[in-house]
Amino acid sequence: MPAPPRNPPAGATSPYLPYPAEIVEKRLESRGVYTFRLRFLDEVRHKNYDFRPGQFNMLYIFGVGEVAISIVSDPEIGETLDHTVRIVGNVTEALNRLDVGDVIGIRGPYGSAWPLEAAKGKDVIILTGGLGCAPVVSVINYITARRDDYGALKIFHGVKTPKDLLYRERIRAWQKDARTEVYLTVDHPDHAWQYSVGIVTNLFTQIQLDLSNSIVMMCGPGIMMHHAVRDLCSRGMRMDQLYVSLERNMKCALGFCGHCQMGPNFLCKEGPIFRYDRIRHWFETPAI
Amino acid sequence: MHTIASNKLAQLFILLKKQGYAVIAPALRDAAIIYDEVETPSDLPVGWTDAQSPGSYRLKKREDDAYFGYAVGPHSWKKVVLPPRMKLWAARREEKGFTISDTTEAPRKLALIGVRACELYAMAIQDTVFIKGDYVDPFYKAQREKLFIVAVNCAQAAETCFCVSMKTGPKAETAYDLALTEVIENKRHYFVAEAGSRRGAAVLAALSTAIARPAEKTAARQVIRKTAASIKRTLDTDGLKTLLYENLAHPRWNDVAERCLTCGNCTMVCPTCFCTTVEEITDLTGDHSEHWRRWDSCFTMDFSFIHGEGSVRSSNKSRYRQWMTHKLASWHDQFGSSGCVGCGRCITWCPPGIDITEEVKAIRKNPA
Structure with missing residues (x-):
């Protein structure tokens, strides 16, 4: 599988420079979560921009700073470049004050990608928890657009x-597909809630998983992923079938600032997506 | 090999300046020997030395007029290629959005005089980080290419030095333009000089030198041998990466956390520590913004902060463990070498005097 793309190519210019892009659409996804559709002002740059699902960009808000945000759109639909952002810090709050027509900066893409080639022909199990599910949405979008290449999709x-x-x-659209199953659960239901209650791993007991022919991709709070890994492995899943998307503080995305280290890994280079057996030693060590 | 009489050292400074280099060398400032721009050899800490021990650094007068009779101080050469604060780029508001301009400064021609063997290794280690990876730091690379390096073989080690066991000194081995060994014997004071590059050879040829006699070469070798023999502190690196990887839960981390102030001094004085953070600075009009990079330390809580989750390394223990395991273990996986060159700065400048070599010994003595 070819290495994920990097823009700009090594040595072409200062790798620190963001490039202006216009917000062409801003969509509310849920409380405090928005999807921004962006377009480079430079048409050629927009046309040539390439990435793989799971990779991320550094988004720059004028006068405020940069933040690492994963790309959720389909790489083969060149027109769109979408980022789903949870509004939690200085930079994302400043981004949220912007609207369609405003300009921000982009540099990227950075990092590793989901194993979408390796997953071809297999069942794909997507596991997300909390609000951190943006990185896996790119996978779901990718698979639902190429439905025949993959087996069952269980979300x-x-x-x-x-x-x-x-x-x-x-979610409603995904549920309509015959080979896509969506399982939802909440910790605290309201009266209208018609799905499950409790932690996400409880749902595994309710369904049949074709363990030998599945790939699991997960993203969410550490505690959820720890539980999920333990649960799936106790059911016979191998660790090299599991992929996780991790998060760390990140200042440069170039392997220079040192902030995103997890043991020997720089999350901006070797991550954010890891095959579980390759990150296990570090992931299972608290406060590493 | 050539000899340069000590009173002819000024020629080297003059020649390098004539070639357009600013000369950066050891200098006395605030009761310490640091690296700064100098004019002549008399600006060097002539006749001074340093007494170093865990948590202690004091200057002392020497009994001779040695130019380089001391070990390394709180500065390292990383400040030259990785400035403590540097503007990366600037943004200007436009009618539609903004424009970004690369503000990477043009590098100056710099002659670094008095670079120690361990420091040459430290520079090579940082080269791997900033030049030899997927991305290249443009200022680092440009400035690195504009350096003329005059190494000085150590005639005096500090009590905190441990380069011998790290195989990084005290003799400069590679990547210098000129290497000097200062010899003071029988009322003679001279340097034995060796060129390490063609530029270095050209500079040497333009100075008043003599061909080094066998006795002078022997004297120079003797200086280095004596220094090496005086270095008692050791770090046993055999299997160290695996040892630390397998001992992430060792009780010694709790012990060192009791002493560590998480002040970050070790990371500031370390010649290989490269972590940085960024700051966005706007002017009063709000139309101009600058993106600055500055040195950062993994000992701060902010360093590993994630919105919504807090600091990944919220305990002293986890932060010291990160620093030491990065330096001595994960650095090998990341960059193919240790991140430690045995300069001893982190030992000297640690207020409670935590000694990285002692911490390793404690884990090695009683591994999991």
Whole structure:
């Protein structure tokens, strides 16, 4: 599988420079979560921009700073470049004050990608928890657009309350596909909630998993992923069938600033997506 | 090999300046020997030395007029290629959005005088980080190419030095333009000089030198041998990466956390520590913004902060463990070498005097 792309290519110019891009669409996904559709002002740059699902960009807000945000759109639909952002810090709050027509900066893409080639012909199990599910949405979008290349798609999504549920419209669309199953669960249901209650791993007991022919891709709070790994492995899943998307503080995305280290790994280079057996030693060590 | 009489050292400074180099060399400032721009050899800490021990650094007068009779101080040469603060780029508001301009400064021609063997290794280690990876730091690379390096073989080690066991000194081995060994014997004071590059050879040829006699070469070798023999501190690196990887839960981390102030001094004085953070600075009009990079330390809580989750390394223990395991273990996986060159700065400048070699010994003595 070819290495994920890097823009700009090594040595072409200062790798620190962001490039201006216009917000062409801003969509509310859920409480405090928005998807920004961006377009480079430089048409050639927009046309040539390439990435793989799972990679991320550094987004720059004028006068405020940069933040690492994963790309959720389909790489083969060149027109769109979407980023789903949870509004939690200085930079994302400043981004949220912007609207369609405003300009921000982009540099990227950076990092590793989901194993979408290796997953061809297999069942794909997507596991997300909390609000951190943006990185896996890129996978779901990718697979649903190439449905015949993959086996069953089983999406497990757990959040705190029904209000935190992301992508309600998209979930409905995913549910319509005969070979896609969507399992939802919340910690604290309201009276209208019609799905499960409890942690996301509880849902595994309710369904048949073709363990030998599956690939699991997960993203969410550490505690959820720890539970999920333990649970799936106790059911006979091998660790090299599991992929996780991890998060760390990140200042440069170039392997220079040192902030995103997890043991020997720079999350901006070797990550953010890891095959589990390759990150296990570090992931299972607290506060590493 | 050539000899340069000590009173002819000024020629080297003059020649390098004539070639357009600013000369950076050891200098006395605030009761320490640091690296700064100098004019002549008399600006060097002539006749001074340093007494170093865990948590202690004191200057002392020497009994001779040695130009380089001391070990390394709180500065390292990383400040030249990785400035403590540097503007990376600037943004200007436009009618539609903004424009970004690369503000990477043009490098100056710099002659570094008095670079120690361990420091040459430290520079090579940082080269791997900033030049030899997927991305290249443009200022680092450009400045690195504009350096003329005059190494000085150590005639005096500090009590905190441990280069011998790290195989990084005290003799400069590679990647210098000129290497000097200062010899003071029988009322003679001279340097034995060796060129390490063609530029270095050209500079040497333009100075008043004499061909080094066998006795002078022997004297120079003797200086280095004596220094090496005086270095008692050791770090046993055999299997160290695996040892640390397998001992991430060792009780010694709790012990060192009791002493560590997480002040970050070790990371500031370390010649290989490269971590940085960025700051966005706007002017009063709000139309101009600058993106600055500055040195950062893995000992701060902010360093590993994630919105919504807090600091990954919230305990002293986890932060010291990160620093030491990165330096001595994960650095090998990342960059193919240790991140430690045995300069001893982190030992000297640690307020409670934590000694990285002692911490390794404690884990090695009683591994999991």
